[in-house]
Amino acid sequence: MIHFENVSKHYDTQTALRNLTFSIEKGEMAFITGPSGSGKTTLLKLIYLSEKPDEGTISVDGREINGLKESEIPVLRRKIGFVFQDFRLLNNRNVFENIALALRIRGINNKDVKTRVFDSLKTVNLRHKADYYPDTLSGGEQQRVVIARAIVSEPTVILADEPTGNVDPDTSAGIMRTFKNINATGTTIIIATHNRKLFRDTGRRVLRLDTGNLVSEEQG
Amino acid sequence: MATYPFRLALRSILHEKWINLLSVLAIAVSLLMTALTVLSVYNVDVATQKLPERFSMMLYLKDTLSGGEVENIMNTLKKEHPVESVKYISKDQALKELKTMLKGTEHVLEGLEGNPLPDSIEIKLKKKAVGPETAQQLAARVKEIKGVDDVEYGEKFLFALSSIKIGVKTIGILFIVIMSASVIFVCYSTVKILFYRKKEEIETYKLLGATKGFIRAPFIIEGAFIGLSGGILSLLGILLVYYIVIFRLSHTIPIFNAFVFPADMSFLLPPVGLFLGIAGAAIAIGRIKY
Ligand SMILES: Nc1ncnc2c1ncn2[C@@H]1O[C@H](COP(=O)(O)OP(=O)(O)OP(=O)(O)O)[C@@H](O)[C@H]1O
Numbered sequence: 001m002i003h004f005e006n007v008s009k010h011y012d013t014q015t016a017l018r019n020l021t022f023s024i025e026k027g028e029m030a031f032i033t034g035p036s037g038s039g040k041t042t043l044l045k046l047i048y049l050s051e052k053p054d055e056g057t058i059s060v061d062g063r064e065i066n067g068l069k070e071s072e073i074p075v076l077r078r079k080i081g082f083v084f085q086d087f088r089l090l091n092n093r094n095v096f097e098n099i100a101l102a103l104r105i106r107g108i109n110n111k112d113v114k115t116r117v118f119d120s121l122k123t124v125n126l127r128h129k130a131d132y133y134p135d136t137l138s139g140g141e142q143q144r145v146v147i148a149r150a151i152v153s154e155p156t157v158i159l160a161d162e163p164t165g166n167v168d169p170d171t172s173a174g175i176m177r178t179f180k181n182i183n184a185t186g187t188t189i190i191i192a193t194h195n196r197k198l199f200r201d202t203g204r205r206v207l208r209l210d211t212g213n214l215v216s217e218e219q220g
Numbered sequence: 221m222a223t224y225p226f227r228l229a230l231r232s233i234l235h236e237k238w239i240n241l242l243s244v245l246a247i248a249v250s251l252l253m254t255a256l257t258v259l260s261v262y263n264v265d266v267a268t269q270k271l272p273e274r275f276s277m278m279l280y281l282k283d284t285l286s287g288g289e290v291e292n293i294m295n296t297l298k299k300e301h302p303v304e305s306v307k308y309i310s311k312d313q314a315l316k317e318l319k320t321m322l323k324g325t326e327h328v329l330e331g332l333e334g335n336p337l338p339d340s341i342e343i344k345l346k347k348k349a350v351g352p353e354t355a356q357q358l359a360a361r362v363k364e365i366k367g368v369d370d371v372e373y374g375e376k377f378l379f380a381l382s383s384i385k386i387g388v389k390t391i392g393i394l395f396i397v398i399m400s401a402s403v404i405f406v407c408y409s410t411v412k413i414l415f416y417r418k419k420e421e422i423e424t425y426k427l428l429g430a431t432k433g434f435i436r437a438p439f440i441i442e443g444a445f446i447g448l449s450g451g452i453l454s455l456l457g458i459l460l461v462y463y464i465v466i467f468r469l470s471h472t473i474p475i476f477n478a479f480v481f482p483a484d485m486s487f488l489l490p491p492v493g494l495f496l497g498i499a500g501a502a503i504a505i506g507r508i509k510y
């Protein structure tokens with residue numbers, strides 16, 4: 001589903017990723033871990049072309065994305081649901097509209113938008129906060145809105161960057177259960193986290209980064 | 221759904237109502253001024269087109285010509301392209317006319333021995349041919365005809381009229397160009413401001429997979445709205461001017477009686493505003509990069 005071949009990414013002053021080669025299979029749920037600054041976010045950004053690799057090739061769903069035409073970038077991104085580490089919620093829209101945006105961008109009609117947004121709000125236990133504005137929610141609640149926005153469009157791939165960074169252990173377990181359920185329907189999921197608890201005893205693949213190098217591949 | 225960009229645009233219009241209102245007013249004033257300029261140019265044009273109907277050229281003949289020679293000259297003149305009609309006026313007839321003109325003050329002619337006036341031919345020019353150059357060339361040619369003593373026509377008047385027309389048109393066109401540019405600029409800067417304010421939002425749209433069209437549409441709609449509203453407002457303005465001129469001024473100031481009002485042209489204002497608004501918005505958004 002996702003394939004990295006000798007991929008490197010340099011920022012002005014430093015190398016964020018060095019010579020990465022790995023594959024994530026279709027329907028897999030995999031983890032990317034490593035200390036802060038090790039390159040987890042950068043790796044995910046490369047997959048949806050928010051950043052471009054300096055060396056190597058990346059393919060998604062069988063297509064090389066390096067040379068993608070501008071008009072094809074939205075097409076790629078619509079296959080993917082993102083949980084941004086920095087949320088990227090719009091503070092001038094309520095929770096409902098924030099989640100709905102993912103569907104409106106895909107041209108889905110109002111009636112379906114309504115049912116699907118409420119469904120995904122139920123999944124993250126925020127049905128009662130639909131009319132709230134993001135800046136009136138707690139950090140953990142905002143995080144769950146972001147997750148709802150990522151899953152509402154039923155993408156083929158979900159990229160979750162530190163999806164439980166702001167929540168208590170119970171909520172965290174709930175979020176992981178949600179991901180597991182979605183993964184069970186065939187959705188490929190990549191979760192970047194430095195929290196071992198998330199992948200411990202899951203039996204899933206864990207790719208470990210350290211200062212931009214893929215240092216190990218283990219079983220959680 | 222296709223209505224979503226409209227909802228976004230409406231949101232933005234209501235949310236940023238002061239910026240938008242100001243832009244609409246600025247555009248309305250610009251378009252109104254443009255329309256008034258067009259109106260003035262048009263009226264000067266119409267007015268000056270009527271003048272040449274009264275324009276004629278006078279040929280004064282030598283004293284010694286026979287009837288046949290006069291006939292010859294008349295025929296030569298008729299063959300000239302710009303000539304509409306020719307009319308022979310004998311010296312006796314001219315004197316008679318002069319006398320009727322001076323009725324009551326005939327004494328100024330007392331002491332005249334015989335008739336000092338020459339025979340003459342009045343030439344009327346074709347309407348289209350009444351330009352200073354054609355008239356000048358024709359005058360030069362007919363002066364060469366044997367038996368013609370002198371040619372007289374409103375030379376200075378024609379040249380003045382012609383340069384007024386050219387001047388008014390040039391200033392008018394210049395003004396229209398400047399005003400159109402300023403309407404585009406107002407739409408441009410309004411949309412640019414709104415676009416910058418929503419930079420973060422647009423960035424999120426892009427990351428979520430929005431197409432360029434999806435991002436652009438609300439801004440284009442907003443630009444179109446601003447332009448169209450300005451256009452409609454300026455139409456109302458020009459109708460008000462029309463009302464004042466026709467129903468008020470023309471009763472008190474006679475010159476406004478001749479005022480011509482091309483109503484059809486005024487109804488172009490809203491679509492012109494719409495077009496300029498869209499153009500301004502499109503320029504403001506520019507190229508969207510992922
Ligand atoms: N836009 C950028 N410009 C310059 N350097 C950057 C940029 N983005 C990231 N970096 C650098 O690249 C390295 C990897 O950053 P990245 O965000 O991928 O780390 P991370 O593993 O996600 O960290 P964290 O766990 O704190 O989120 C860091 O050292 C960071 O300073």
Ligand SMILES: [Mg+2]
Nearest residue numbers: 040041085161
């Ligand atoms: Mg990160």
